[in-house]
Amino acid sequence: MSRIMGLTGDGAVAYAVKQCKVDVVAAYPITPQTLIVEEFSEYVHNGEVHTEFICVESEHSAMSACVGASLTGARVFTATASQGLALMHEILYIASSLRCPIVMGVVNRALSAPINIHCDHSDMMGSRDCGWIQIFVENAQEAYDWVIQAFRIAEDPDVLLPVTVNLDGFILSHSLEGVEVLDDADVEKFVSTRKPVFTIDPDKPITVGPICFTDFFFETKRQHVEAMNNSPKTISKVNDEFAELTGRRYGFIDTYEMDDAEAAIICLGSTAGSAMAVAKKLRDEGKRVGVIKPWVYRPFPAEQIIDACKDLKALAVLDRACSIGAPYGPLCNDVTAALYKENVRLNVFNVIYGLGGRDITPFDIEAIFNETLEVAKTGLIKKPIKFVGVRE
Amino acid sequence: MSEESKPGWRSIPIAGIILEPGSAMKYKTGDWRAFRPVIDEEKCTYCLLCWIYCPDGAIIREEKTVRVNYDYCKGCGICANECPAKAITMVEEKK
Amino acid sequence: MATLRDLSTEELFTSGHRLCAGCGAGIIARMTMKALRGPTIVVNATGCLEVASTIYPYTAWKVSWVHIAFENAAAVASGIEAAYKAMMKRNAWGKKVDIIAFAGDGGTFDIGIQALSGALERGHDFLYICYDNEAYMNTGIQRSGATPHGAATTTSPAGTKIPGKPEFKKDLIGICAAHGIEYAATASPAYWNDYITKVRKALEVDGPAVIHVFSPCPVGMRFDSSKSIEVARLAVQTRYWPVYEVENGRYKLNIKVPKPKPVSEFLKVQGRFKHLFQPKFKHVIDEIQRYVDENWERITKLCGEA
Numbered sequence: 117m118s119r120i121m122g123l124t125g126d127g128a129v130a131y132a133v134k135q136c137k138v139d140v141v142a143a144y145p146i147t148p149q150t151l152i153v154e155e156f157s158e159y160v161h162n163g164e165v166h167t168e169f170i171c172v173e174s175e176h177s178a179m180s181a182c183v184g185a186s187l188t189g190a191r192v193f194t195a196t197a198s199q200g201l202a203l204m205h206e207i208l209y210i211a212s213s214l215r216c217p218i219v220m221g222v223v224n225r226a227l228s229a230p231i232n233i234h235c236d237h238s239d240m241m242g243s244r245d246c247g248w249i250q251i252f253v254e255n256a257q258e259a260y261d262w263v264i265q266a267f268r269i270a271e272d273p274d275v276l277l278p279v280t281v282n283l284d285g286f287i288l289s290h291s292l293e294g295v296e297v298l299d300d301a302d303v304e305k306f307v308s309t310r311k312p313v314f315t316i317d318p319d320k321p322i323t324v325g326p327i328c329f330t331d332f333f334f335e336t337k338r339q340h341v342e343a344m345n346n347s348p349k350t351i352s353k354v355n356d357e358f359a360e361l362t363g364r365r366y367g368f369i370d371t372y373e374m375d376d377a378e379a380a381i382i383c384l385g386s387t388a389g390s391a392m393a394v395a396k397k398l399r400d401e402g403k404r405v406g407v408i409k410p411w412v413y414r415p416f417p418a419e420q421i422i423d424a425c426k427d428l429k430a431l432a433v434l435d436r437a438c439s440i441g442a443p444y445g446p447l448c449n450d451v452t453a454a455l456y457k458e459n460v461r462l463n464v465f466n467v468i469y470g471l472g473g474r475d476i477t478p479f480d481i482e483a484i485f486n487e488t489l490e491v492a493k494t495g496l497i498k499k500p501i502k503f504v505g506v507r508e
Numbered sequence: 509m510s511e512e513s514k515p516g517w518r519s520i521p522i523a524g525i526i527l528e529p530g531s532a533m534k535y536k537t538g539d540w541r542a543f544r545p546v547i548d549e550e551k552c553t554y555c556l557l558c559w560i561y562c563p564d565g566a567i568i569r570e571e572k573t574v575r576v577n578y579d580y581c582k583g584c585g586i587c588a589n590e591c592p593a594k595a596i597t598m599v600e601e602k603k
Numbered sequence: 604m605a606t607l608r609d610l611s612t613e614e615l616f617t618s619g620h621r622l623c624a625g626c627g628a629g630i631i632a633r634m635t636m637k638a639l640r641g642p643t644i645v646v647n648a649t650g651c652l653e654v655a656s657t658i659y660p661y662t663a664w665k666v667s668w669v670h671i672a673f674e675n676a677a678a679v680a681s682g683i684e685a686a687y688k689a690m691m692k693r694n695a696w697g698k699k700v701d702i703i704a705f706a707g708d709g710g711t712f713d714i715g716i717q718a719l720s721g722a723l724e725r726g727h728d729f730l731y732i733c734y735d736n737e738a739y740m741n742t743g744i745q746r747s748g749a750t751p752h753g754a755a756t757t758t759s760p761a762g763t764k765i766p767g768k769p770e771f772k773k774d775l776i777g778i779c780a781a782h783g784i785e786y787a788a789t790a791s792p793a794y795w796n797d798y799i800t801k802v803r804k805a806l807e808v809d810g811p812a813v814i815h816v817f818s819p820c821p822v823g824m825r826f827d828s829s830k831s832i833e834v835a836r837l838a839v840q841t842r843y844w845p846v847y848e849v850e851n852g853r854y855k856l857n858i859k860v861p862k863p864k865p866v867s868e869f870l871k872v873q874g875r876f877k878h879l880f881q882p883k884f885k886h887v888i889d890e891i892q893r894y895v896d897e898n899w900e901r902i903t904k905l906c907g908e909a
Contacts, residue, residue, distance in 0.1 A: 139689035142682055166692040168685035173721030177678035180718065183671050184646070184682030190690055192682075210671055215523040276522070309695070314525060316667040316683070318642035318700055323526035325670035326657035335517035336524040342517070524659060532619030532656070532663035540624060556607035560795050561832050563629030565618040580618035584625035584821075585829030598829070 117302070118362070123295040125288030126151030128256040129195065129221045129281070131295075132263035134159050135303035139190035142170040142181035146200040147233045148285040149223040153195065175200035179207035179218075186216035187324055189312035191267065195221035197285060201239045202227060205246070211278050212247035213340055214324060217270035217310070218278040219263065220248075224385070224436075225285040226472040234473020235285035237384060240413075241437040241446040247340055249279040249347055250414040252384040254370075256293040259283045261364055262411070264298075265354050267307045272350040276313060277343050282413075284386040286473065298362065306361060344415050351412060368417035370409040373399055374424045377406030379488035382421065382451060383434035384410060387469075387476055391434075394481040405485050413447075418454035425455075429492035430463040432484050436470045444501060465497050469504045480504050537564065541583030543598040545576050551595035558587035558596060610637045610799070620663035622655040625828025627818035627835065628707075630792045631734050632656070635703065636666070638802035643701040646680045648710030649673035651741040652734065674714035676704040677722035680729040701806050702729040707818075708749035709739045712773050723782040723811045730805045731813045733775060736820035744823040748773045751843075752894060753887040754875045756823075761878035766887055771894060779813040780849040786812040788848035788857075792819070793836035797846060797857055817844050825874025834872060841869040842899040847906055854905035863899075866892045 123131060130152045133141065143153045153171075160169045172178045178194050186192045196204060201222055211218055222240050226232040240250060249269060253259045259281060266279040283289060298306075316324060328336060351368070359365040372392040374380060381391045388409035395405045408424050410417055425431060433452075435445025442449055448466035455462055467484055469476045484504065491497055521527055545558075552573055559567040559574055566581035567574050576587075588596040615636035622629040628651055644667045647653040653670045656663040671679045680702045690696035706715055711733040719731060738756045739745040746759040752771045755761035759768035779787045786808045790798040798816060805812035817838050819831040826834055838844035839858055843866055846858040867888055870876035879887045903909040 137693075139693075140682060140685050142685070166689060168689040170681055170685050170725065172678065172681070173717060173724070177675060177681070177718050177721055180671055180675035180678035181682030181685070184669065184679035185686035186682075187669060188683055188686040188690065189695075190686035192686070206672060207675070213523065214671075314521075314523070316644055316669055318644050318667045321529040321665055321667040323529075323657050323662035323664055323668045324523070326524060326526055326659045326662060327654050328524050328659040331514060332520070332524070332659050335515075335520055336522075338517040339520075339522055343522075520660075526657065526660055526662045528662070529665040530614075530617040530663065532658075532661040533617050535619040535621070535658075535661050537619060537621065560607055560610070560634065561630060561792075563622060563624075563626050563633070563831075564620070565614045565616070565633060569612050577618065582624035584831070585827070586625055586630075586831055589829040590832050 117299050118296050120294045121297050122292050123256055124151055124290055124292055125256040125259050125283045126223065126290065127155055128260035128295050129263055129283070130155035131297060132260045133193045134165055135298070135300050136264060136267050136307050137191065137304060138167050138193045140168050140170065140182070140185035140192045141194060142172050142178045142185065143194045143196065144172050144175045144178050144200060146197045148225060148289040149195045149197040149200070149221065151289060152221055175203040176207060179204040179211060182218045183207060183211050183214060183216050186218050187214065187316045189310060189315040191310045192218045193220070194218065195223065197223040198225035198227055198239045201243055205243055208243055208246035208248065213336065215276040215343065216278055217276055219266045219270055220278065220280045221263065222280045222282045223285050223289045224282050232472040235287050236436045236471045236473065238437040240280065240282050241439070244414065244446060247277065247344065248414065249277050250282065251279065251411055252282045252413055253411070254386055254389050254409060256288060256291070256295050259288065260295050260297065261358065261362070261366065264303055264307060265358050265366065268354045269347065269350055271310045273313050275343055275347045275350045277347060282385065287386045302361060306357070347415055366411055368410065368412045368420045369424060370411060371424050372407040374406035374408065376404055376427065378404045378429045379485060379492045380406040380408060380428055381432045381434055381481070381484060381488065382408040382410070382447070384413065384436065384447060387434060387436065390476065390478060391481050394478050394485060398482065398485055403489060405489065416450050416454065418457065421451065421454060422458050422460055425460070425462055428462060430488045432465055432467055432488045434467045434469055438468055438471070463491050463495060463497055465491065465499065466501045467504050468501065474505045476505060536579045537582050538579045541581060541601055543583045543585060543600055544578065545581065545583070545585065545587050545596045546599050547574065547576065548595045549573055551593045553593045555592060557590050557592065561586050561590050615639065615665040617663045617665060619661065620656045621658060622651060623822050625821040625831045626651070627736060627792055627820060627831055628652045628734050630831070631816055631818055632705070634792060634795055634799055635732065635802050638799045638806065639701065640803065640806055641701060642698060643703060644669065644683060646676050646683065646702065646704040648676035648706035648715060650707035650710055652705055652707070654741060673710055675718045676706045676710060676715060677731060678718040680704040681722045681725065681727045684727045684729055704729060704731045706733055708733060708735040708737060709747045712748035712775060720782065723779060723784050726810050728810055730802070731811065733813070733815045734818040735815060736818040736823055738823050740820050740823040751891070753879050753891055755878060756875070766878055766884040775815050776813070776849060780852065784811045784813065785851055786848070788814050789844065789846055790814055790816040791835045791839050791844055791846060792816065793832045793839065794846060794858060801848065826872050830872060837864070837869040837872065840864050841866045842895050843869050845899055845902045847902055854902070856903060856906040856908050866895045
């Protein structure tokens with residue numbers, strides 16, 4: 117059984133965490149993640165959850181407390197954004213290397229300076245090599261659904277990696293949507309209780325976090341890589357079970373009209389929804405365009421993206437972040453590397469957009485589609501990196 | 509151990525954890541020593557100060573006396589310095 | 604505790620660790636383990652004790668032990684404590700676990716002070732032990748907020764113009780006690796009975812407790828390794844290191860020093876203060892003596908002794 121609730125993106129995350137019977141939440145408020153910690157505090161103070169909510173004094177301590185809690189075998193959640201994620205950066209690597217299946221909501225927001233509270237993806241992109249599984253969602257429903265699935269994926273003994281669920285700051289975090297939520301009992305059954313692989317149980321003492329020199333460090337990193345390599349199997353399995361329960365089918369990527377598309381946009385998060393709406397309009401005009409929306413960003417779904425692109429003639433990769441000094445923006449670096457690796461020659465150009473919450477309009481997206489169609493026709497890329505929406 | 513003879517990533521526990529408590533006992537630190545403490549049992553009053561002050565747990569409490577575990581004693585000399593009965597002398601190790 | 608014979612011979616901090624010969628941290632860790640009362644987890648901040656006791660694949664710990672990073676021992680302890688509390692609520696855990704966080708002066712006075720303050724304010728049930736060797740000894744003897752006035756370190760060298768560290772030491776226990784915690788104390792490993800009693804007392808406290816213990820360091824303070832306990836004793840006997848406790852805001856002097864030795868007795872046995880004995884820097888020794896006198900007066904007044 118399920119029902120519709122009016123929830124913001126943040127509210128959907130908090131509600132999912134409540135239903136997942138999390139033992140410890142350690143979090144520090146930061147705009148635009150604040151609604152998550154505020155709403156969760158209500159659950160705690162009204163006695164609706166058994167969770168120990170640690171109102172830490174910083175995000176660094178939030179992630180540190182999460183790691184400590186996770187090592188006991190407890191189920192653990194936190195949420196942050198922007199500078200908060202940056203402050204956690206050191207401990208993100210430790211959380212994943214110590215194989216702590218923490219789930220974290222990241223409400224994407226620009227990184228300073230100048231300080232800015234609005235959406236872009238530079239926060240997560242700045243930590244994209246931290247060894248966590250990283251999910252990006254398009255709306256509040258997806259945020260709710262992926263948080264529930266994230267606990268299953270993270271805690272699977274074959275994976276045992278932390279997971280971030282990324283949602284666009286304000287655009288999703290503060291917008292009210294009708295979200296189809298499951299009954300508490302269904303969620304409880306779906307996520308079950310965590311069965312830890314190892315813990316710091318004082319009766320069976322172990323040592324966690326020793327110093328590994330040149331003789332063993334590389335081996336532990338190689339194990340970490342292997343865990344990430346193993347994760348797709350678990351992600352698919354969890355997606356299947358979730359589809360069975362809810363009828364909502366998730367995967368590594370979502371696609372729109374890609375079957376016979378000759379030009380397409382690939383982008384993360386809420387922008388994909390706008391791109392699909394514009395694509396529908398252009399389809400009605402007879403233009404063969406499509407959209408690819410990766411749900412899973414790490415592990416990077418190269419195979420699925422290449423498969424979706426197989427009949428494509430041109431692709432615009434939209435990045436809501438810069439990788440200043442790199443060949444392209446972060447997503448485009450990944451897409452082009454994946455294509456090259458599989459020896460797929462495709463005309464790709466990169467669009468940097470929406471930094472610091474700058475709106476991307478349907479007109480902007482239509483122009484990008486038209487340019488992509490032009491590239492598909494001519495095979496000529498005028499500008500490998502375009503900045504859309506910035507004043508010259 | 510040479511690099512080749514050490515276990516590979518598939519055979520070590522995950523996350524760099526150490527499963528055997530107190531495995532450091534396998535690592536002998538006795539060869540750090542330049543001077544060795546020698547206990548004169550005649551003078552020893554079994555006050556146990558050498559035992560509590562040893563950073564290395566290298567003083568072993570027996571029934572009525574103490575003895576040095578030279579496998580681990582680093583030869584710091586705290587025991588000799590603290591012994592109120594002057595029952596411990598530091599003797600140079602001969603190579 | 605009556606005598607040393609009453610202490611357990613079981614070593615939960617074993618031989619085979621690689622702390623330097625004569626290291627105070629090794630003595631403190633061993634003594635701490637003698638005061639345990641039940642299931643215990645140790646959280647260790649990055650530092651000498653952490654590095655030297657767990658060189659993979661060896662560990663000197665026979666209790667569960669966790670190291671995450673330098674500045675967050677108190678935060679990690681918070682998470683562990685909260686987790687057991689939550690798991691108890693859903694009947695997935697059934698017994699009390701004592702949590703002891705060890706951190707050096709760098710991990711406490713400087714980089715870890717925020718996490719410590721947060722954990723004390725939130726009231727987590729754990730014991731925080733700062734083993735204070737008065738500089739960043741693990742990275743090669745750089746000055747910390749705990750390095751005393753005049754001491755030479757590699758970042759406060761004994762220069763021709765500036766003779767060691769110009770600043771004085773932070774009042775750690777004052778800072779901790781200001782959080783209104785139930786128990787805070789100083790200690791010296793030379794007074795083993797006082798220290799072990801305090802560890803046990805601090806574990807019994809239902810809430811956060813802090814012990815600030817002097818940790819003699821032959822390498823960084825520059826004295827012969829055999830003198831560790833002697834230096835730790837001199838620190839007390841010169842009134843350089845007052846040994847007291849603060850229980851629910853009430854200060855109590857644990858070791859009275861009616862006839863103190865001059866602080867120069869403590870300084871002269873350590874190479875880090877050697878430069879102060881040149882005639883042109885003699886005034887620094889006077890400054891240290893004045894600091895020691897004033898600090899002693901302040902503490903004893905708080906203890907109702909003055």
